[in-house]
Amino acid sequence: MKITAIEAIPYAIPYTQPLKFASGEVHTAEHVLVRVHTDEGLVGIADAPPRPFTYGETQESVIGVIEKIFAAQLVGADVFARELIHARLHRTVGNPAAKSAIDMALWDVTGQALDRPVTHLLGGYTDRMRVSHMLGFEAPQRMADEASRMRDTYGITVFKVKVGRRPVRLDIDVCRALRETLGDEAELYVDGNRGWTASEAAAALREFDELGMTLAEELCPADDVLGRRRLVQQCRVPFVADESATTPAEVTRSLLGGDATAVSIKTARTGFTHSQRVLFQCEGMGAEVVMGNQIDTQLGTVCTVAFGAAYASSSRRAGELSNFLDMSDDLLTQPLVITDGTLAVRERPGLGVAIDEDKLSRYRQDR
Template identity: 30%
Template sequence: MVKVTESAAHRATSATIRSVEAIRVALPLKKPMLMAGVRIETAQNVLVRIEASDGTVGWGEATSAPTMTGEFAESIVAAVGHLTPLLTGQDVGSHAMLARRCQQAIQGNGGAKSAIDMALLDLTGRRAGVPVVDLLGGALRRSVTPMWLLGNSSADADIVEAVDKAKEGFAFFKLKVGVKALAEEVESMRRFRHELGEDVLLCADANMGFGVAQAQQFIRLSSDLGLLFLEQPVRADDLPGMRSLAATGAVPICADEGIAGAREVLAHDRMCATSGINLKLMKAGGPRAAMRVAALCEALGLSITVAGKIAESSISAASTLAVACAAPNVDWGLNLTHVYLAEDVVREPLRMTDGQFTCPRGAGNGVDVDESLVERYRVR
C-alpha cells in the first residue's frame, strides 16, 4: 500500500477562496526618487491578500502609477473590490480561469488585475508545493542580471553611487537622461564609462524627455559608449519618431511608456519602431499576461527587459523575477525595485548573489510575508 504523506494529502484536497482583501501600505524609500518629474518619498502600494478555506494565503501587489497605468492606490483598492465577487467561493484549482475572468471583467486597471493574478499564483503554488515559475511554464534560466537605476542631480553623485553599488555586485546600470542639457548628459555618460570601465553594462532611459532631433543628437554623440539600449526617448504616441531613431541602428531603442500589452507591441513592430520592450507586470495585467506578451516578443524577434515600478516590495519582485526567469528573449536584464525600499514586508527580502538574482524555488512566490510589517505600514 502506498502511504500518502500529510503534505501530499493536503495538496490533493480542494479548497475555495474564503476572502480577498486589498490593503494599502506606504513603504519608506532609502532615499527620495524623482520619477517623471514627481518626487517620491514613500511607495504607495496595494497588497492583495487571498485566503483559501484551508487557511492557505497568497499575496499579490500593485503600485500607485497614475502616470503609467492611470491608477492610484485608491482606484486599485476599488477595482479589487469590484472583482472580489468573481473570486470568493470559487475553487482555487480554477485559478487560471479566475485570472482570465478578472482580465475580461473591466477595462484597464492593469495593476489591480496583476495583484490578483500574483496572489492566485502564490496561493496555488503554496497549496501544490511548487514555485510560481513552474506554474508559468518552467524556468529557462536560473538567474537574471539586475540593473541599478541612477538619477541623481549630478554626474559626480551618479558615479559615487555606482561605485558603491559595484562593490555590492551590481555590474549593470541605467542612467536617467532627458532632464539636463544634452551635452552635459553625454559628458556625464562618458565620465561614467571611464570611471566604471568597459565591462559594466550601461543603458539610458529618457522617460519621453527628448524630442526627435534631441534624441538623434544624443544617439550620435553617445554611439561609441556601448549602450545596451536607449529607453523611450520620445513621446509614447510618437511611433514615427521612434521609427526614425530605431532606423539609425546606432543604439537599440526600447519602448516602455508606449507599451501596455500585445496590441502596442504589434503596433510598434509594424512601424519598425523598436528593438525591444520594457515588460512590466502591472501594465500587462499580471504574470500570466506578461508571459503572453513575452511569447509575442519572441515571435517578433524583440528583446525584453523585465522591470517593476518604483518601488514594489519583495512580493511583486518575486513574481517579476519568476517572469524574468521563465520568459524568452530576456536579453536586456531585470530591474527589481524592492532594493530601493528602506524596509520590506517580507521576513527575508530577495537578495542578490554574485551579481545575480536567483529565481526562488520555495512554494508559491518563495517569500514569506510578515503581517506585523503589513500592519505597521498600513494606510488607515
C-alpha cells in the same frame, strides 16, 4: 479550490532617497498588498505599485476597484479557472496594477497547492538572474559614485541610466562620467521616460554611440508617430517600448509599426499570465525583452525574478531587480540578498515568501 475573499491593504514605506526621472519622482512606496484567500486555507499574495503619472492608478483607485468590482466578480470562482478569471477582470478597462496583483497572487496559491515554486510552473529555465540597477536623476559625480557603490557592494555591473532632462547635455555628461568611472566592463543603457523630443533624442544617440550604450528606452513620446519611427530607424541598439506598450495588443502594434524593436516586461503591469503572452509575442516576432522595474518592493522583485528566470529569452539580459535597496524597510520576513551581481529565485512552493505581520501593522494606512 474556490476564492473566498480578496484583501487590498494600503501601506507606505519611505525611500532613503527620492528616485527622480523625466515623468516624475517617488519619495515613498505607497503600494497595496493584495491577498487572495481560498476555501482550503491557502492565501496568495502580491504587490500592486500604483504609478499615477504613468498609468493613472493611485493607491485609492487600486483598493476601490478590487473591493468594489473585482472581489464581487471573483469570489466563488475556481482558482485554476485562469481564463474565466481574466475574462471577468477584462470587463473593466485599465487598472493594470490591480489586475496584475490578483493574477500573481492566484499563481502563488497555485504553486502552494501543487507544492511547486511558481518559477517552475512558468518555465523553470534557470535559478537566478543577473541584476541591473536603475540610476535616477542626479549630478554626474553622484550618479557615478552610486554606481561604484553598487558594483563594489553587490557585484552589479549593469546600470539603467534615467535620462530625458533639458538641456540634453546634462544627461550626456552623466553617461560620460559613468563610463569613465566604471570602465568598459560595465553595461550601460538609457531610459528617457518620454522626456525628449525625437530630434533631441537623435542628437543624444549620436553621442551615446561613443559610450557603448546597449539599449535605448522610451526616449520620446510614442504618439509623435513619425518622429519616433525615424528615431527607431536611426538607433543602432534595440529601442525598448515600455510605458507605450502596456498590453499584448500594444506590444504587437508597437513592433509592427516600427515604434520599437524591443519590449520591457513588467510583472507589476501584466502579471504572470499576460507577461507570458507578451514574451511569446516578442519571441515570435524576433524582438528582445528586458525585465523592467516599477520601483518594486522586495515582494515585487520576487515576482520579477520568478518570471524572468523561468524563460531563456527573459533571463538573457540583466533584470531591473535592485531598487528595493533604496527603501528604508520592507514587509518580507526573509529579505532578498544580491550576491555577485545576481538574485536567486525562491525555491519554495508558490512565490516562497511570507509577510512580517508586525511590519505590515506598522506601515499599513487603513488603521
